[in-house]
Amino acid sequence: MKAILEVERVSYRWPNNKAALINCSLQIPKPGLWMLVGGNGSGKSTLLRLLSGLLEPKEGEIRLASIAALVFQNPDHQLLLPCCGSELCFHLPIGIAPQAELIEAALDQVGLAGFSNRPIHSLSGGQKQRLAIASALLSGAELLLLDEPTALLDPESQGAVLALIRQLCKQTATQPKPLTALWVTHKLEELHHCDGALRLEQGSAGPWLTGASMASALEGLPRGRAGG
Numbered sequence: 001m002k003a004i005l006e007v008e009r010v011s012y013r014w015p016n017n018k019a020a021l022i023n024c025s026l027q028i029p030k031p032g033l034w035m036l037v038g039g040n041g042s043g044k045s046t047l048l049r050l051l052s053g054l055l056e057p058k059e060g061e062i063r064l065a066s067i068a069a070l071v072f073q074n075p076d077h078q079l080l081l082p083c084c085g086s087e088l089c090f091h092l093p094i095g096i097a098p099q100a101e102l103i104e105a106a107l108d109q110v111g112l113a114g115f116s117n118r119p120i121h122s123l124s125g126g127q128k129q130r131l132a133i134a135s136a137l138l139s140g141a142e143l144l145l146l147d148e149p150t151a152l153l154d155p156e157s158q159g160a161v162l163a164l165i166r167q168l169c170k171q172t173a174t175q176p177k178p179l180t181a182l183w184v185t186h187k188l189e190e191l192h193h194c195d196g197a198l199r200l201e202q203g204s205a206g207p208w209l210t211g212a213s214m215a216s217a218l219e220g221l222p223r224g225r226a227g228g
């Protein structure tokens, strides 16, 4: 398999028979920051739940070349333990000893160096979101699924989280194995930072466009249809 992620003709109905995805196909060809847009109820969150294994497709196939980790819109819905270090230990794969250096390195990677003993309740929203990203990194996932990760953050923290993911997904001399991120957004300005964007409409995915083309295609649409 060449693509990091392949979704082939996936359909999903909720138990109330509501169709959330209908014959949905898409591929993520290579590492980078990829964005997903679509109006309210178009199936974005359902797709991310299917990709992360929280739901199983009723029809079709999902092929992943790596573990996928989900980052929620609200970090309070996923951070479980009292302090940063214990939260990160909890996400280590089974069999990996929770060494302090591993935890420190993950905190450092997301700009939270020295935060190991900090109580989670003392973090800002942006810091909590970066801790959730560090947990995903420690879990060994190479595919991050981010469901509107900046929706609840102030503008400065939004920019910092976007810059962090952008950096983790970029190939550099010090980072030969960049991550892949699939980032759901309602913010047209975020689209300008991605490697490609696709739109979910009535449960199916359109083609990959550049972020700029997607932003201008959505600009004229009423809020809600575009995703805002």
Ligand SMILES: Nc1ncnc2c1ncn2[C@@H]1O[C@H](COP(=O)(O)OP(=O)(O)O)[C@@H](O)[C@H]1O
Pocket (backbone or CB within 6 Å): 014, 015, 016, 018, 019, 020, 038, 039, 040, 041, 042, 043, 044, 045, 046, 047
């Ligand atoms: N837990 C649920 N039970 C029943 N229907 C749901 C549930 N979650 C979402 N849906 C329905 O599935 C469709 C897609 O929802 P969702 O994936 O949340 O869309 P989006 O994230 O794009 O706003 C919507 O019609 C929504 O009402």
Ligand SMILES: [Mg+2]
Pocket (backbone or CB within 6 Å): 044, 045, 046, 147
């Ligand atoms: Mg959603």
